[in-house]
Amino acid sequence: QVQLVESGGGLVQPGGSLRLSCAASGSIFSLIAMGWYRQRPGMQRELVAAISSGGNPNYADSVKGRFTISRDNAKNTVYLKMNSLKPEDTAVYYCNADRPFSSRPLSGVGGDYWGQGTQVTVSS
Numbered sequence: 001q002v003q004l005v006e007s008g009g010g011l012v013q014p015g016g017s018l019r020l021s022c023a024a025s026g027s028i029f030s031l032i033a034m035g036w037y038r039q040r041p042g043m044q045r046e047l048v049a050a051i052s053s054g055g056n057p058n059y060a061d062s063v064k065g066r067f068t069i070s071r072d073n074a075k076n077t078v079y080l081k082m083n084s085l086k087p088e089d090t091a092v093y094y095c096n097a098d099r100p101f102s103s104r105p106l107s108g109v110g111g112d113y114w115g116q117g118t119q120v121t122v123s124s
Contacts, residue, residue, distance in 0.1 A: 002027045002113040004095045009118030012085055016122070020080040022095030022115055029076040032098065035105035036069060036080045038091035038120075045094070047108040049080060058106060063089075085122045092117040 008020040020036065035050035049069040051057045057069045068081045078095065098104045098111020105111045 002032070002097045002099075004097060004113055004115035006093065006095050006115040006118040009093060009120045011121045011123065013124050014085060014087060014122055016085050017081070017083045018085065018120060020082070020093055020095075020118060020120075022078045022080075024076045024078070024095075024097060027097070028100055030073040031100035033103055033105045033111075034069075034071060034078040035096040035110065036078075037094045037096055037110060038089075039094070039117075040088070040091040045110070047110075048093070050096075050106040051078065052103075052106060053101075082120070085120075087122045090120060090122050092119050 003025045005023045012018050031053050033052050036048045037045050038048050039045040049059045049067055051069045051071050066084045071078045094117045095115035096105045096110045097113045
């Protein structure tokens with residue numbers, strides 16, 4: 001079992017920045033891939049960014065150059081720094097994980113463990 005707790009969402013103006021955090025517990029954090037997914041209104045959940053246990057990131061095309069995913073294994077935390085935010089980034093953002101050595105959080109399918117979600121609203 002992996003428990004995930006997100007924080008850092010909120011309301012921001014277009015062009016602004018936010019940093020999301022996801023604290024994980026219940027597994028060996030350094031061995032698990034982590035992902036950030038989002039669900040926009042009326043749309044299916046989609047992969048935004050993911051990072052392997054070795055620290056290799058991948059991004060959706062829509063956020064490349066604007067978002068940065070990182071991890072701190074000492075703090076069991078993964079981050080998503082979001083810059084140049086656009087109204088279309090408005091969504092509930094979810095942290096995702098799976099068992100050690102699984103690549104599912106990287107794939108767009110997602111692993112078995114999800115956080116509760118944090119709302120990001122980009123609006124003037």
